[in-house]
Amino acid sequence: MRRLVLFIPVGIFLGLAVLLYRGLSLDPTELPSALIGRSVPEFRLRALGQDHYLTEQALSGRTSLLNVWGTWCPTCVAEHPYLMALAEQGVDIVGLNYKDTDAKALAWLERLGNPYREVISDPQGSFGLDLGVYGAPETYVIDARGIVRYRHVGEVNERTWAGELGAAYREALQ
Amino acid sequence: MIAEYGLFALIMALITACGLTAIPMWASFAGNGAGMNAARPLAAANFTFVAISFALLTTAFLQDDFSLVVVANNSNSLLPAFYKFSAVWGNHEGSMLLWILVLCAWTFAVALFSADLPQIMYARVLSVMGAIGVGFIGFSLFTSNPFARNLPDVPLDGKDLNPLLQDPGLIIHPPVLYMGYVGFSVAFAFAIAALLGGRLDAAWARWSRPWTNAAWAFLTLGIMLGSWWAYYELGWGGWWFWDPVENASFMPWLAGTALVHSLAVTEKRGVFKSWTVLLAIASFSLSLLGTFLVRSGVLTSVHAFAADPERGMYILVFLLVVVGGSLVLYALRAPAVNSGIRNAWLSRETLLLFNNVVFLVATLTVLFGTLFPLLMDALGQGKYSVGPPYFNAVFVPLMALLVPVMGIGPFTRWREDRAKRWMHPAWVSAVSALIAGALLPFLGQGFNVWVALSVLLAVWIIAGLWTDLRLKKAGSHAWWPVLRRQSASYWGMMFAHLGFAMCIISVTVVTQWNVEKDLRMSPGQTADLAGYRFEFHGASAITGPNFRGDEGVVTVTVDGRRVAELRPQKRQYVASGQIMTEAAIDAGFTRDLYVAMGEALGQDGAWSVRLHYKPLVRWMWIGATLIGFGGFITLLDRRYRRVSVAARQSPEELAHA
Amino acid sequence: MRFCASLFLWWLTLPVGAVIETYEFSRPELEVRYHQLVEELRCPKCQNQTIADSNAPISEDLRRRLYEELEAGRSDDEIVQGMVKRYGEFVRYNPSTEGATRWLWLAPWLFLGLGTLAMIGVTVRRNRSVETPRDYASDIAELLEETKE
Numbered sequence: 001m002r003r004l005v006l007f008i009p010v011g012i013f014l015g016l017a018v019l020l021y022r023g024l025s026l027d028p029t030e031l032p033s034a035l036i037g038r039s040v041p042e043f044r045l046r047a048l049g050q051d052h053y054l055t056e057q058a059l060s061g062r063t064s065l066l067n068v069w070g071t072w073c074p075t076c077v078a079e080h081p082y083l084m085a086l087a088e089q090g091v092d093i094v095g096l097n098y099k100d101t102d103a104k105a106l107a108w109l110e111r112l113g114n115p116y117r118e119v120i121s122d123p124q125g126s127f128g129l130d131l132g133v134y135g136a137p138e139t140y141v142i143d144a145r146g147i148v149r150y151r152h153v154g155e156v157n158e159r160t161w162a163g164e165l166g167a168a169y170r171e172a173l174q
Numbered sequence: 175m176i177a178e179y180g181l182f183a184l185i186m187a188l189i190t191a192c193g194l195t196a197i198p199m200w201a202s203f204a205g206n207g208a209g210m211n212a213a214r215p216l217a218a219a220n221f222t223f224v225a226i227s228f229a230l231l232t233t234a235f236l237q238d239d240f241s242l243v244v245v246a247n248n249s250n251s252l253l254p255a256f257y258k259f260s261a262v263w264g265n266h267e268g269s270m271l272l273w274i275l276v277l278c279a280w281t282f283a284v285a286l287f288s289a290d291l292p293q294i295m296y297a298r299v300l301s302v303m304g305a306i307g308v309g310f311i312g313f314s315l316f317t318s319n320p321f322a323r324n325l326p327d328v329p330l331d332g333k334d335l336n337p338l339l340q341d342p343g344l345i346i347h348p349p350v351l352y353m354g355y356v357g358f359s360v361a362f363a364f365a366i367a368a369l370l371g372g373r374l375d376a377a378w379a380r381w382s383r384p385w386t387n388a389a390w391a392f393l394t395l396g397i398m399l400g401s402w403w404a405y406y407e408l409g410w411g412g413w414w415f416w417d418p419v420e421n422a423s424f425m426p427w428l429a430g431t432a433l434v435h436s437l438a439v440t441e442k443r444g445v446f447k448s449w450t451v452l453l454a455i456a457s458f459s460l461s462l463l464g465t466f467l468v469r470s471g472v473l474t475s476v477h478a479f480a481a482d483p484e485r486g487m488y489i490l491v492f493l494l495v496v497v498g499g500s501l502v503l504y505a506l507r508a509p510a511v512n513s514g515i516r517n518a519w520l521s522r523e524t525l526l527l528f529n530n531v532v533f534l535v536a537t538l539t540v541l542f543g544t545l546f547p548l549l550m551d552a553l554g555q556g557k558y559s560v561g562p563p564y565f566n567a568v569f570v571p572l573m574a575l576l577v578p579v580m581g582i583g584p585f586t587r588w589r590e591d592r593a594k595r596w597m598h599p600a601w602v603s604a605v606s607a608l609i610a611g612a613l614l615p616f617l618g619q620g621f622n623v624w625v626a627l628s629v630l631l632a633v634w635i636i637a638g639l640w641t642d643l644r645l646k647k648a649g650s651h652a653w654w655p656v657l658r659r660q661s662a663s664y665w666g667m668m669f670a671h672l673g674f675a676m677c678i679i680s681v682t683v684v685t686q687w688n689v690e691k692d693l694r695m696s697p698g699q700t701a702d703l704a705g706y707r708f709e710f711h712g713a714s715a716i717t718g719p720n721f722r723g724d725e726g727v728v729t730v731t732v733d734g735r736r737v738a739e740l741r742p743q744k745r746q747y748v749a750s751g752q753i754m755t756e757a758a759i760d761a762g763f764t765r766d767l768y769v770a771m772g773e774a775l776g777q778d779g780a781w782s783v784r785l786h787y788k789p790l791v792r793w794m795w796i797g798a799t800l801i802g803f804g805g806f807i808t809l810l811d812r813r814y815r816r817v818s819v820a821a822r823q824s825p826e827e828l829a830h831a
Numbered sequence: 832m833r834f835c836a837s838l839f840l841w842w843l844t845l846p847v848g849a850v851i852e853t854y855e856f857s858r859p860e861l862e863v864r865y866h867q868l869v870e871e872l873r874c875p876k877c878q879n880q881t882i883a884d885s886n887a888p889i890s891e892d893l894r895r896r897l898y899e900e901l902e903a904g905r906s907d908d909e910i911v912q913g914m915v916k917r918y919g920e921f922v923r924y925n926p927s928t929e930g931a932t933r934w935l936w937l938a939p940w941l942f943l944g945l946g947t948l949a950m951i952g953v954t955v956r957r958n959r960s961v962e963t964p965r966d967y968a969s970d971i972a973e974l975l976e977e978t979k980e
Contacts (some may be wrong), residue, residue, distance in 0.1 A: 445957075473879075514960050516957055518958055524954050532943075535939060556921075558932060561924025562870070563871050572943070690866070782851040
């Protein structure tokens, strides 16, 4: 009976080993959005290159993608053609021009094309902060009620659209 | 060709390690004397091959052989020679080779200094250490070959060593830390050999004690050097961050501290055997766990090596074999019955048991806190962070619990003691601690309840040590013979406890009274901080061997008297483009003045500057050095240099037990 | 599986070293609270750094927001809750005493309780042992040895 007590350490160790094994297939740097299942935070920012203001209302009424981009972000250039293609397929995309200058952003859209229904201009990054953005590009799926359904960090391309991002969008459509 | 020779030597090391694992172990069960005797030459050969391999990798670094992947990624032709040397272990592959070198050095040391051990014992100890060597040499060869070539496209120059690592501290910190980390493998091997032989006794404790103390002392110094390095190199004046990688080296230290104390009980009194052997296994297992955490990427850390799940998998399997295997052996073979040896409630045994409980709780707490984010993630509960505010809040009270016991431990008798015997001096200690706690803070910035408490605790420890000397002197007239009569182990304990007392005061005072200011300073502007006047004289461009940058000049005066001139730097390294802050520190026994430069602001030569006044911060490293020094002093104890009587008498008995 | 760090331009230029900013606070106690809070909030994008230690742009933004919120008279708790709303419990280096993290705060004392119970159990048993089967002969031999030296 006393001998059984001596098996406690090996029991604890095995539990630890299972945890470490599980840990190998987890990514500690991946951070899910805290906003999933919640409404888009309130904001009031100018539309890029225009005089009117946009609010969270601009993101409700229909399922859309909110794409965070900036001209300083090389991956944003890489994903741009795919966003153009998505827009042509009828996907509603709203841009969030994050920590950028209007002049550069407008020139960029001029040159590469504009896939966005609206572009929110956020030069200070204040809306980005409320969204919990930590880099660019990031793409959020927002449903018709203005609820954040999914966040994708990194490039949008055929592969990611065929994966969880696209699935989240299609699910939000229903 | 150097790299190929190095690889060949490493392969030979693997083969000799396999021989070292298999032959003596088999011979110890078969009763084959020649086989057991082969352990020593095999350990020597193994060490020689690893040393050759390491020397060749070092040569490749010194010769700028960029055809080697590790050299190309971690060195540069402009790098000063001594940093090329330390660049050998400034990366995953090279540091693994250093790990192996240190392991084989310990193995070889055991082979050299095991003349007094019974044949069967040293054969098994060396065999277990050989097995650990097989695991790690295999890890190096199969997953992280340091001699991999960049062929056919040999880069013209290397990417340079991370600037953070271009520092004298990094030349000595890793080897010392690894001496400690890996040194616990000796205690582990002794524990496994004793379990295999079924004989855990005072002789076993006596054999493994000096090895354990040495490893523990190295680990103490290694951690101390790491903390000191972080303090002056990271540029923001912190000295302990509770980062997973720091915790990875701290957990074996905590378990090792418990082990060092419980070995004393097992050696002196022959009790707590199962417990001590478990601690020996645990200390080394935590070293291995640390290696896993640092190199697998399961936790995010500022210091972690590049994450690689394949390496993680290898270490995990190795952990399962070594730790799982030894714990199963422990469960099957450790004595489960009470030794029947009596000790009273008030006895040194009980106090040391309390020490063990506290250190074990501290180890488990740090382990739980470190792995908590992983646990939550694995359970799908989301992402969490556990950081310094948590660890400080739970760790500090735990350590404070030790102090009351430390003040009476040194003079409490083994087996049974009566408080009446020392009640009077203990009262004197308590009163002097109270008075010191109430008054000494006024030497600093006035009364502060935390500083007062820390002084109270530290003085209680020191008064306890003093009381012990007084009690030992009782009856004799002269001090000298009394002092001379004390063993090296005793003086080791004195130094270590004294060092601990210094650390308590230092940590509290620097936390409570640290003054920190971030300022915009233009040339000629002054700032006052804790009675010191800092004047900024502007910054000018400088060029180093492999960096460019700016150097500011700050003079410090007290009442017009010049105290120090500080020259903090802001560097940009040429090869990597990385920017580094080199803080300038005026170190002192009672305080450090610390200046770091941020950014150049505007056109008038102004910079953002961080000024720190850090009282008694140095006491922490002095204290930690005393703790480590105490560990080394115990090695001088004559007990360990004499042949163990029991061992000489009955090797056969040991063999067949 | 692990997304590539080079996706982010910011990471490539991430400097190492002190972050030194010179916010002017309207009241000194705000500065004290500021220094405390920057040490308790985690940079969401870094390898285990507080926003005080990190030079990443997001940490800069968070520090500015923190400064603004302090100046706007928000309490520490409100500010931390606001950050948790954006980034989740992940941003707190000082875990909440509620929810799953309460186990973190309880665990050390549970361990200590168990350890103390075990210690009491062991000592009660040892205290009851009547015999001291220790080999006194070797004790004496040792004493003799030590005095010889």
